[in-house]
Amino acid sequence: MSLLEARNIRKIYGSLKALDGASLVVSGNEFHGLIGPNGSGKSTLLKCIAGAEIPTEGTILLGNRDITSFTAAERARAGLSLKFQITAVLPELSVYDNILIALQANSSLFVLLLSLSRKALHEKAMDCLARFKLVDKHDQLAAYLSHGEQQWLEIAMALAREPKLLLLDEPTAGMSPQERRATGELLAPIKSSCSLLIVEHDLDFIKDICDSLTVLDQGQVVASGPTQEVQNSQRVKEAYLSHA
Numbered sequence: 001m002s003l004l005e006a007r008n009i010r011k012i013y014g015s016l017k018a019l020d021g022a023s024l025v026v027s028g029n030e031f032h033g034l035i036g037p038n039g040s041g042k043s044t045l046l047k048c049i050a051g052a053e054i055p056t057e058g059t060i061l062l063g064n065r066d067i068t069s070f071t072a073a074e075r076a077r078a079g080l081s082l083k084f085q086i087t088a089v090l091p092e093l094s095v096y097d098n099i100l101i102a103l104q105a106n107s108s109l110f111v112l113l114l115s116l117s118r119k120a121l122h123e124k125a126m127d128c129l130a131r132f133k134l135v136d137k138h139d140q141l142a143a144y145l146s147h148g149e150q151q152w153l154e155i156a157m158a159l160a161r162e163p164k165l166l167l168l169d170e171p172t173a174g175m176s177p178q179e180r181r182a183t184g185e186l187l188a189p190i191k192s193s194c195s196l197l198i199v200e201h202d203l204d205f206i207k208d209i210c211d212s213l214t215v216l217d218q219g220q221v222v223a224s225g226p227t228q229e230v231q232n233s234q235r236v237k238e239a240y241l242s243h244a
């Protein structure tokens, strides 16, 4: 069943067509990669889905709901989470406090007062950190984490909201090959509870973790489907690999 459907998205900046009728479908419990040359519209499409940009035309469905006119905050409540757009890591706070802020952003004050005890909140925070191997660093200032660990903390914060769909825009940019590999391993277990739409430059990384791929070129989808099929399609090799 489709979880997210972006239909015929157009985004025009002045005379530039950043997206020219792009569509994609992400199913439940699916890791979906969005690839394409620089400037092909990947980030713009993620922003349109998250509500950080409003499409000039097109429709976005989450489950059966038309969320096209929802604000970014309403989309977050409906189950979308975009790393980099919601709270970024606060370097002057501890790793633990960063997670706590993300968790509290998820609960209304009412829920916090009534049901989520300090102990429950603490356990949830440690659980989020454990998923990203950050428990040992929970009392360190976030500023002292390595670049890779900061990215993982941001992903953990985005997941603290228990989204149905996590949107990641180039999370492994600037990471070492080891950190990149670890990122794939840390993301894999979330599939049981959450789908992923991920933009990545590193084709090997994305081929390893994604079930399906959508390829953009000049704001249009040139291929979409199971990773293996898309990867072998001649059209994709022409559109994407020639620029890579």
Ligand SMILES: Nc1ncnc2c1ncn2[C@@H]1O[C@H](COP(=O)(O)OP(=O)(O)O)[C@@H](O)[C@H]1O
Pocket (backbone or CB within 6 Å): 013, 016, 017, 018, 036, 037, 038, 039, 040, 041, 042, 043, 044, 045
């Ligand atoms: N806020 C903006 N204003 C004007 N042009 C933009 C804006 N954001 C993106 N663009 C343009 O839209 C095109 C697609 O950009 P983007 O989505 O960032 O591509 P990608 O993420 O695939 O590299 C590019 O030509 C870019 O310069």
Ligand SMILES: [Mg+2]
Pocket (backbone or CB within 6 Å): 042, 043, 044
């Ligand atoms: Mg981009």
